[in-house]
Amino acid sequence: MNIPNITKIVVGMALLVLLGCEQDNPLVQRLDNVTAALSRQDDRYGAYYASDHSRWRVTAGEAFSVPITVQNTGSLPWQVGTEQPFNLGYHWLLVDETPLPGEAGRVPLPRQVLPGEKLSLQVIARAPERRGIYTLRVGLVHEGVIWFSDAGVVPLELTLLVE
Helix, strand or coil: CCHHHHHHHHHHHHHHHHHCCCCCCHHHHHHHHHHHHHHCCCCCCCEEEEECCCEEEECCCCEEEEEEEEEECCCCCECCCCCCCEEEEEEEECCCCCEEEEEEEEEECCCCECCCCEEEEEEEEECCCCCEEEEEEEEEEECCCEEHHHHCCCCEEEEEEEC
16 A cells, blocks of 8 residues: 555544544545555555656647656556556546546557556547536546556646636
């Protein structure tokens, strides 16, 4: 378990004490989800994501490019050109973390990425058609097997102001 995940659990537990521990509290449910993800941690699937900016300002419906660097921190090589390749996927979320229907995409990896290696990619995304504040959640997926986030890997989240 890495330090950022421990920090999330400690902060979540402190908030539960302050806000009350009712099971129907969304914070309790979210902490349960984080704890479940951490308990499923699979050392084969590990990644670190980075981008030059965490906040973007774009025009509604505009296509734009997001430079992202990923590092393979797991024990499996990220294969390409197979029946179950590794891809970088993304989803648009509303402020309340509700996914936008049909607003997802994939970026194929251009080459195999061995454990410890880094790869720089350009995610070409299209901003939602409605103005507002959105989150672009980016993470790796082993197609037909698992999203890295389901193995406990924290995805990259970028905040976008869509004008």
